Amino acid sequence: MIVYNLKCRKDHVFEAWFRDSATYEKQEAAGALACPTCGNRKIEKALMAPRLSKGTAKDDGPVMTHKAAMETKKAGEVKKALGELRQKIEENFDYVGPRFAEEARKIHYGEADSRNIYGETSDEQAEALSEEGVDFGQIPWVPREDS
Numbered sequence: 001m002i003v004y005n006l007k008c009r010k011d012h013v014f015e016a017w018f019r020d021s022a023t024y025e026k027q028e029a030a031g032a033l034a035c036p037t038c039g040n041r042k043i044e045k046a047l048m049a050p051r052l053s054k055g056t057a058k059d060d061g062p063v064m065t066h067k068a069a070m071e072t073k074k075a076g077e078v079k080k081a082l083g084e085l086r087q088k089i090e091e092n093f094d095y096v097g098p099r100f101a102e103e104a105r106k107i108h109y110g111e112a113d114s115r116n117i118y119g120e121t122s123d124e125q126a127e128a129l130s131e132e133g134v135d136f137g138q139i140p141w142v143p144r145e146d147s
């Protein structure tokens with residue numbers, strides 16, 4: 001059995017049960033469906049409100065082994081955390097792009113105002129910076145969810 005939200009011409013929405021979708025289509029085509037409120041026979045499927053289930057993941061979706069599920073969860077959390085980190089950095093740090101090494105060095109030697117910056121360096125630049133004792137960190141940069 002399946003349930004459809006149906007709607008008449010006058011926007012009365014009601015639920016109706018059918019054996020299967022073919023049964024619905026047959027009855028609909030035959031004009032056998034009528035609105036219980038006003039008797040109108042122009043019936044169409046209403047958009048279904050999404051039904052959210054509080055059920056756990058084992059109720060729907062592909063079945064995973066416990067280990068795979070844990071790993072997926074962990075990867076998702078890591079990605080989320082990195083995404084939040086990225087957002088924080090973008091909000092609070094000045095982007096200096098490929099001039100990062102230069103700017104970090106200036107800040108380190110007091111030639112520029114101390115501020116939070118982020119940008120890119122080559123491996124050699126990063127190595128040179130750490131040899132000079134410039135304090136910086138590297139994080140994996142995750143792509144934006146919306147890109």
Ligand SMILES: [Zn+2]
Pocket residue numbers: 008009010011012035036037038039040
């Ligand atoms: Zn109606």
